[in-house]
Amino acid sequence: MIKLLLVDDEQPILDGLKHLIDWPQIGVSSIQTATNGRDALAVMNNFKPDVIITDIKMPFMNGLELIRTVKEELPDTKCIVLCGYQDFEYARQAMKYGAVRYLVKPVEEEELIEIIDDIRESMLNTNQEKERLEDLNRKLIESEPFLRNKLLYDIVSGDIADVQDVSGKLNRFGIEKFPQKFVCAVLEFEINDSLEGFTEEDSELVRFGVANIADELICSKTNGHVFYMLEKQVIMILDVSNSNPHILESLLRDMIYQISRYLNILVTIGVSSIHNSIEDTPKAFKEAKSALRYKLLIGWEKVINYNDVASDINKGIIIPISVWKKLENSIITGDSDSIPDVVAELFNELRSLKGVDPTELLDKCRNELLVIRRNIEVIGLDDSLLKSFIDEFDQKMYIVTLEELEVRFIEVFQRLAREICQTNNLGIKSVINHIKQYIDQNYTDNITLNTLAEKFYVNSSYVSRLFKEELGENFIDYLTGKRMEEAMRLLLSTEMHVYEISEKIGYGNPKYFSQLFKKYTGMSPREYRDQK
Incomplete structure (x- = not known):
């Protein structure tokens, strides 16, 4: 039912x-x-x-x-x-x-x-x-190592309602008692395809090797239990009754070193705060996983303690919209050369954020990627590559570091900008049309290429070249033309003094205005007015 x-x-x-x-x-x-x-x-x-x-x-x-x-x-x-x-x-x-x-x-x-x-x-x-399937696999999975792993995993994940009632099951696997004072540590590894050694197909074998090294090191220093259920994670319950924090930290750092050395893989460990009851194991496991999320900000080969990052969880995040707009306009105008610098600026902003929750940070990034994709789609550009990247981002967002993500951003967005530049100029036309409209409405202001670059989040030299290519004249000639046309109208339709017209259309120096006007019309402002 x-x-x-x-x-x-x-x-x-x-x-x-x-x-x-x-x-x-x-x-x-x-x-x-x-x-x-x-x-x-x-x-x-x-x-x-x-x-x-x-x-x-x-x-x-x-x-x-x-x-x-x-x-x-x-x-x-x-x-x-x-x-x-x-x-x-x-x-x-x-x-x-x-x-x-x-x-x-x-x-x-x-x-x-x-x-x-x-x-x-x-x-x-x-x-x-x-x-x-359960019937077919029952004989395969009912082995002691699997059942031990599953029992311990069920305890830490909170799937056993009454953990006080599992002592008999623990004894069956040689676990006479659960530590009275313990931490939970979650070790996450990633096979680095760029290094010689294992491949993704060897994940199960690598996990077995990681667990063995961890178990040997723990047995040499303290008591504890090592087990796993997830593909690229190994979980540890470490007895800290007779250990000080420095010994634990040293043990886990040595563990990272030994595993990286012998297996040639990337490793990071998240560690919970200290707990005193088996009933707290789900909380300890959750803390260790929360600490592990900070791998995004801290990177691989680190021991990350929950107590060091707990105050950051669920804090609000503000990323300047201007950085995302620069990235978006570099893409839609096909400016692939500026992508590395724009992405570097974005990730410098991300790294400068203090006390942030990695999950919130990744959600913010994903939302901004969706905005860029929507804007690309609105002006008629092909968004299929960006859609694929967002799907990839969804799948891998919790196992990457900022360094890895930055490299991927550059690869994807440079490729996207090149494709847009080679196949379509709709993005360029859209940006140039907005710039032209802004000049038409604000030509009396002090407008420069840098002004436009900041206003429309594009590279100043690149927008200068695009302006020339799209409109057939450079930016300063177009701006001067708009101002001169207005000056001609004012000279013929008003009694304003030349210096007043000069100031009104954006020139603070009347003499300079008169020089430009004569160059544009062949006459001085006074001669032009006298002909009416």
């Missing part, structure tokens, strides 16, 4: 959905409701729904954020999106995040029944397939 969660900020819609069809008749055994994404998460934690039907636009947490969180916490839960015709772009984004279907309001009974039937059939097939 299916458990269903309905989420919408409009109570009439929730009530309508609850009574739209005979839910038990189509296999729905229980229904819960929530009026926004945040409340839905609270319900979800206890209710564990099989299916969620959610609106998109809601307060506190919208439907897109809810779906993304659901996919992380309950990956088997199926999400259905409610949207209006005008919300189709949101629906498409929701499908990317993992929604299986979308419904256009008002919801039709027959369509909803069909979707639930499809999901029920899919769940049935999935469960049958899972049962078949």
Whole structure:
């Protein structure tokens, strides 16, 4: 039977959905409701729904954020999106995040029944397939090392409700007692393809080697347990009852050195604060993983202590929009030569941020990449390369460092700028048209190439060349022409003095204005006026 969660900020819609069809008749055994994404998460934690039907636009947490969180916490839960015709772009984004279907309001009974039937059939097939695979693999996985790893992993991940009741199981694997005073450390490694040695296909073998080296070093200095379940992570519970922090730090640094030396891989370790009860292991594990996220800012080959970064978690981040606009305009104008400097400026800004949460920082970067992609798409340029990069970013955003990300930014955006330059000049035309419009409206101001470069986030020498190529004259000639045309109009239509006209059109020096005017018209301002 299916458990269903309905989420919408409009109570009439929730009530309508609850009574739209005979839910038990189509296999729905229980229904819960929530009026926004945040409340839905609270319900979800206890209710564990099989299916969620959610609106998109809601307060506190919208439907897109809810779906993304659901996919992380309950990956088997199926999400259905409610949207209006005008919300189709949101629906498409929701499908990317993992929604299986979308419904256009008002919801039709027959369509909803069909979707639930499809999901029920899919769940049935999935469960049958899972049962078949579990039966085939049972004899393979029921080995002592695997069960020991899984038991310890279940303890630290909080999947065992009563951890005080696992002493018998621990004894089975030679673990007589759990440390009374301990830290949890999570070691993450990455196989460096640029170095000779292992490849990505050797991940399982490398993980086994990492665990063995870690176990040997721990046994030589203290007591502890080493285990793993995730592909590129090894987890350690370290007894610190008789150790001081300096010994622990030295042990973990030596571990990084030995593993890097013998296996030729990149390693970083996140370490929790000290805890005193087996019931705190999930908290300690979470702390170690939180510390590990700071690899983005700190880099590989480091021991990162949770206590050193805890105050930074969930702090707000502000990245100047001007840096992102420079990157965007360098791309759409095809200025590939400026990309390395612009990217370097961006990442210098990122490195200068103090006390930031890496997750928040990566989310900010992703959002800005989406803005750039949308703006590229709006002016008719091919955004497929950037779309692929954003997909890659989503997959790898939590395992990279800023240095690695900077190199990738330069590679992708230089290639994108070159492709745009070779295949289309729509981006160039868009920027030049905006610059031309700005000059037309503000030619009386003190406008320079540097002014335009700062205003439109482009390189000054590059915009000078583009201006000449697109309009057939250089920037200063175009600006002078606009000013002279206005001066001619004022000389013929007003009684303003020459010095007043000079000042009005942007020249503080009347003599210089008169020289330019004569060069432009062949006459002095007075001669030009006298001819009317």
